[in-house]
Amino acid sequence: GQQLNQSPQSMFIQEGEDVSMNCTSSSIFNTWLWYKQDPGEGPVLLIALYKAGELTSNGRLTAQFGITRKDSFLNISASIPSDVGIYFCAGQLFDGGGSNYKLTFGKGTLLTVNP
């Protein structure tokens, strides 16, 4: 099925560094979501974005909905060891007819934080 292009695939950083990852699509979405998944667990929602250009923060996390509606990025500031995990972007398209049912996910960015 269709997937989003998420980059980078993996990142190795030192504790305290800032992190940036992004997601692009060939088609538009009207909702972008960022999830974090720990090994053996389900994805946990971090941030939801609903409008093109929207910039939203959740603690040390900041995400933006791209103007073209085809991309989004996530920044993590001052990383800590518990930030380790896989970060997924997901897009959702709502056409006004109740078809906003499925999420299309990227392949994820694996983040490793060295203490």
Next chain:
Amino acid sequence: DTGVSQNPRHKITKRGQNVTFRCDPISEHNRLYWYRQTLGQGPEFLTYFQNEAQLEKSRLLSDRFSAERPKGSFSTLEIQRTEQGDSAMYLCASSLVYGPVAKNIQYFGAGTRLSVL
């Protein structure tokens, strides 16, 4: 705990056997979704229910896959005649949606990991 609950967490089965997974959504949520996730990939949508009605099932991987939500509460996903390629994490999510609104936040369970030997 009022989150999405999935059972079992792990299932090991032999090829050709049938397996059934259960999902209990967040209690007030009217929509329930099933996704499959293989190693190194993001979750892939399979099917979803609004209350007890299954509104989209074209993404189920084959006719060996079926899902039910008989009373609009918990749901089951069954795989018949399992194959090694069915080995994956099966995730359930739920959301609360009323009317033609754009906001539809899906909350995921911890998943059921299936291993087919």
